[in-house]
Amino acid sequence: MPVDAKSPRVGLMVTCLVDLMRPAVGFATVRLLEQAGCTVVVPEQTCCGQPAWNSGERAAAADLAKAMIRAFADCDYVVAPSGSCAGMVRLHYPELFKDDPEWGPKAHHLARRTHELTSFLVDVLGVERVEARYDGHVTYHDSCSGLRELGVKEQPRRLLAGVEGLRLTELPEAEVCCGFGGTFCVKYPEISAKMVSDKAAAVAATGADTLLAGDMGCLMNMAGRLHRLGSPVAVRHVAEILAGELSAPPIGGGKS
Amino acid sequence: MIPASHAFKERARAAMADPDLTRALTKFKTGFPLKRAQAVAALPEFEALRDEGKRIKDHALAHLDLYLERFEAKVTAAGGQVHWARTPAEARAAILSICRAAGARMVTKGKSMVSEEVGLNAALEEAGLEVVETDLGEYIIQIRKEAPSHIIAPALHLSKEQVAEDFRRVHTHLDPARSLSEPSDLLTEARVLLREKFLAADVGITGANFLIAETGSTVIVTNEGNGDLTQSLPRVHVVLTSIEKVVPTLEDASTLLRLLARSATGQELSTYTTFSTGPRRPDDLDGPEQFHVVLLDNGRSALLGTEMQEALRCIRCGACMNHCPVYHAVGGHAYGWVYPGPIGAVIDPALIGLEEARHLPNASTFCGRCESVCPVRIPLPRLMRLWREKEAAARLSPGPQRWGLGLWAFLARRPGLYRLTTRLGMGLLGTMGGRRGRFRYLPLAGGWTGARDFPAPTGRTFQDLYRESQRARP
Numbered sequence: 058m059p060v061d062a063k064s065p066r067v068g069l070m071v072t073c074l075v076d077l078m079r080p081a082v083g084f085a086t087v088r089l090l091e092q093a094g095c096t097v098v099v100p101e102q103t104c105c106g107q108p109a110w111n112s113g114e115r116a117a118a119a120d121l122a123k124a125m126i127r128a129f130a131d132c133d134y135v136v137a138p139s140g141s142c143a144g145m146v147r148l149h150y151p152e153l154f155k156d157d158p159e160w161g162p163k164a165h166h167l168a169r170r171t172h173e174l175t176s177f178l179v180d181v182l183g184v185e186r187v188e189a190r191y192d193g194h195v196t197y198h199d200s201c202s203g204l205r206e207l208g209v210k211e212q213p214r215r216l217l218a219g220v221e222g223l224r225l226t227e228l229p230e231a232e233v234c235c236g237f238g239g240t241f242c243v244k245y246p247e248i249s250a251k252m253v254s255d256k257a258a259a260v261a262a263t264g265a266d267t268l269l270a271g272d273m274g275c276l277m278n279m280a281g282r283l284h285r286l287g288s289p290v291a292v293r294h295v296a297e298i299l300a301g302e303l304s305a306p307p308i309g310g311g312k313s
Numbered sequence: 314m315i316p317a318s319h320a321f322k323e324r325a326r327a328a329m330a331d332p333d334l335t336r337a338l339t340k341f342k343t344g345f346p347l348k349r350a351q352a353v354a355a356l357p358e359f360e361a362l363r364d365e366g367k368r369i370k371d372h373a374l375a376h377l378d379l380y381l382e383r384f385e386a387k388v389t390a391a392g393g394q395v396h397w398a399r400t401p402a403e404a405r406a407a408i409l410s411i412c413r414a415a416g417a418r419m420v421t422k423g424k425s426m427v428s429e430e431v432g433l434n435a436a437l438e439e440a441g442l443e444v445v446e447t448d449l450g451e452y453i454i455q456i457r458k459e460a461p462s463h464i465i466a467p468a469l470h471l472s473k474e475q476v477a478e479d480f481r482r483v484h485t486h487l488d489p490a491r492s493l494s495e496p497s498d499l500l501t502e503a504r505v506l507l508r509e510k511f512l513a514a515d516v517g518i519t520g521a522n523f524l525i526a527e528t529g530s531t532v533i534v535t536n537e538g539n540g541d542l543t544q545s546l547p548r549v550h551v552v553l554t555s556i557e558k559v560v561p562t563l564e565d566a567s568t569l570l571r572l573l574a575r576s577a578t579g580q581e582l583s584t585y586t587t588f589s590t591g592p593r594r595p596d597d598l599d600g601p602e603q604f605h606v607v608l609l610d611n612g613r614s615a616l617l618g619t620e621m622q623e624a625l626r627c628i629r630c631g632a633c634m635n636h637c638p639v640y641h642a643v644g645g646h647a648y649g650w651v652y653p654g655p656i657g658a659v660i661d662p663a664l665i666g667l668e669e670a671r672h673l674p675n676a677s678t679f680c681g682r683c684e685s686v687c688p689v690r691i692p693l694p695r696l697m698r699l700w701r702e703k704e705a706a707a708r709l710s711p712g713p714q715r716w717g718l719g720l721w722a723f724l725a726r727r728p729g730l731y732r733l734t735t736r737l738g739m740g741l742l743g744t745m746g747g748r749r750g751r752f753r754y755l756p757l758a759g760g761w762t763g764a765r766d767f768p769a770p771t772g773r774t775f776q777d778l779y780r781e782s783q784r785a786r787p
Binding site for chain 1: 322325326329343638639642643675676677678679680681682684685695698699700701702703704705706710714718721722724725726728731732735738739748749750751753758759760761763764765766767768769770771773774775776778779780
């Protein structure tokens with residue numbers, strides 16, 4: 058199926074955390090994709106299977122991956138507001154089915170078409186600038202999977218640079234893990250707590266009033282720790298700022 | 314060394330409550346990565362060198378039998394002797410018998426992690442030998458009766474004040490008025506004491522970073538020169554190392570040396586790189602009369618031909634632990650065995666058993682920083698995940714963890730039921746979260762809420778809201 062360059066059909070892989078915890082990120086993603094000229098579809102979906110895959114439960118991960126491969130079969134591209142879930146599809150689906158003559162090629166086909174949101178906008182669609190305004194002093198945490206599996210580093214910064222009113226201060230040790238790690242944070246909560254405490258201290262050192270990142274897991278972890286420490290820093294997904302989708306209060310921030 | 318990896322959680326908790334350790338790790342966690350980054354930036358071909366390093370080790374491992382036999386033949390031709398040890402017990406026995414045959418009373422040692430792996434010091438001391446570690450860090454932990462907490466910086470966990478205290482306790486000749494406040498004071502004190510030992514030793518034991526098949530040479534790198542004195546002054550030199558250290562040629566070893574120090578300490582080369590080939594020849598001015606190489610397997614050969622073989626490429630630079638946020642949080646002793654950090658999480662289960670070491674491959678966020686700096690591109694997170702697969706298959710992980718994941722997977726496989734359950738669950742949590750928008754405590758999520766609030770969901774799922782908005786669209 059040839060890709061309509063002007064209006065590609067993009068499947069939103071919303072990710073289970075955004076679906077359940079923070080729909081605003083999903084709507085922000087839809088808006089950004091539509092603004093960039095995409096036709097967005099949202100197939101029925103549950104989870105990409107990463108928790109099972111990282112827990113050594115290959116069979117469960119394979120079942121969930123097959124459901125995803127089926128759900129997005131007719132999309133030109135698949136986009137996720139998460140480096141971790143996009144990384145799961147791009148890198149780990151092919152590995153999961155590497156010895157499977159039927160699903161292996163399908164997994165590769167989906168992997169090639171799947172992208173993290175900011176990387177899709179910048180690297181695939183060539184978006185230079187988004188129309189948005191945010192009067193705030195922000196800092197940005199690079200989520201590990203996006204950074205090291207997919208090379209997401211400059212893309213969100215380039216888009217944020219075009220947001221009116223926004224000032225960015227780089228986070229010290231921005232490339233160090235926040236301690237979320239999926240099931241890690243419940244299996245080793247004390248180590249995770251130490252890591253996220255270090256991250257919270259780094260955030261405080263920037264003097265920023267807003268912390269952004271591209272993955273809900275990391276964001277919930279960092280927001281949870283910052284709130285526990287009584288920090289006033291607002292935590293949001295980068296898509297919310299880029300889309301000007303600020304109707305929801307910051308993560309864990311209560312209803313105003 | 315008796316493994317204590319099963320107690321990883323308790324050991325990690327104790328480590329994080331230790332202020333001296335936390336201080337040491339805080340300094341360490343930025344220092345080493347910065348030095349590596351500078352060294353890498355100064356060498357444009359570094360990434361290509363990593364590919365070459367991987368290729369060399371993959372080739373050597375694919376033909377390990379051939380190169381080991383060639384190595385042995387060359388060692389023998391040079392007048393040395395190779396001893397094969399399948400187990401730690403065989404390695405200890407081989408070295409003990411070399412010491413006895415030489416009538417040895419004192420043994421000096423260069424740094425060797427394989428020596429820790431086989432518990433050599435305890436065995437030699439039990440046999441009545443005096444054993445002295447000559448690497449400063451190793452010497453410090455020897456007098457403290459501790460294990461190394463890092464494979465290249467064994468006393469990383471200690472402050473100089475702690476070391477001064479230990480020296481005053483053990484070196485009873487010390488004048489109480491003498492200052493030991495500077496690192497150089499400590500170094501001088503150790504150096505004077507160790508010099509006597511170097512001269513008195515009958516046997517010198519070192520490890521090896523590489524074994525070279527074409528020449529029968531062993532290679533060590535040090536920054537203190539202690540390895541050279543350990544191996545050239547005594548009558549007998551014993552190299553204790555493991556089988557996967559062999560590479561085909563001198564050229565291969567030099568390629569790997571270019572990767573090793575840069576990855577480890579950010580140096581271009583370690584201060585001393587020493588090649589040993591056989592005992593002293595008739596015309597040599599110095600050197601040992603006997604040259605022995607003890608080659609340990611201890612489970613390594615069982616990894617050959619499996620996906621885990623990639624771990625055997627390791628050249629023991631320590632870059633993975635230098636960059637690991639979990640290691641930075643808990644330090645090396647928490648891991649409970651010889652090799653800590655990401656590489657330990659991959660090889661320890663193979664060497665001491667998955668049941669003992671099951672925590673290690675689990676105690677990772679899969680942040681991937683280790684893999685991104687590994688000089689021989691070992692896919693450490695992938696190999697940890699493979700251990701988790703073996704663990705899941707053997708049902709070694711705690712029941713509640715498996716049941717929780719099982720329940721989640723059961724639902725996620727059934728979209729209709731998943732939709733219904735999550736709709737109810739998120740609605741409930743959203744309402745309970747109320748105006749505050751977060752929970753300070755949640756049943757069954759005590760691990761999370763122990764240190765952080767749990768952000769409440771907004772209440773309705775994206776998929777429900779999205780379908781609703783689509784129906785409302787004209």
